[in-house]
Amino acid sequence: QLVLTQSPSASASLGASVKLTCSLSSGHSTYAIAWHQQQPEKGPRYLMKVNSDGSQSKGDGIPDRFSGSSSGAERYLTISSLQSEDEADYYCQTWDTGILVFGGGTKLTVL
Amino acid sequence: EVQLVESGGGLVQPGRSLRLSCAASGFTFDDYAMHWVRQVPGKGLEWVSGISWNSGQIAYAVSVKGRFTISRDSAKNSLYLQMNSLRAEDTALYYCAKENSYDITTGYIDSWGQGTLVTVSS
Secondary structure, X not given: OOOEEEOOEEEEXXXXXXXXXXXXXXXXXXOOEEEEEEOOOOOOEEEEEEOOOXXXXXXXXXXXXXXXXXXXXXXXXXXXOOOHHHXXXXXXXXXXXXXXXXXXXXXXXXX | OOEEEEEOOEEEOOOOOEEEEEEEEOOOHHHOOEXXXXXXXXXXXXXXXXXXXXXXXXXXXXXXXXXXXXEEEOOOOEEEEEEOOOOHHHOEEEEEEEEXXXXXXXXXXXXXXXXXXXXXXX
């Protein structure tokens, strides 16, 4: 069964960097994923697609501070030079034969 | 600029029906698959249903299969979700979402609407 696992929470200081992790379930390590950001009281926003080789495809207007990478069954979202508006929930998403699967989300707190 | 505007949400009694709509603009609607995703307030995202560019591929989450029907109208650039036999657990914010591809087998979402709230309660 295709499952995405994310840590429920993360925190980092203003101006620092943070790396969020999305883990693919066993047997699905070659799958690409997409990262989405949801700021408080807003709808989600697409950030980028991350492939198994670490290549990425960002959405329009996504700052260079946001980057993606991969290692094995792990997919990462790194946010550098953290700003207050980066405080949000971050969801990873993948797909399999017509169904979409979301991770449980990581709530990022900017200290 | 891609715009997805949902409507049709509201308060409905258990067992009743509701139809959600999503008006799309800023892209060639006929070229892309579309999805509905829902979110219980304070909880995570749950995929509900997806439809390919020509309605030839349709898929549903197990939780809604047999009760919900997704459809699209290219003349109106609109996506729909007919929800029947509604339950309390269907209460959520429903988002319309655009996929980056024409079918639903390569599916990552690259645009989202702002959502419409559905509350199922007596």
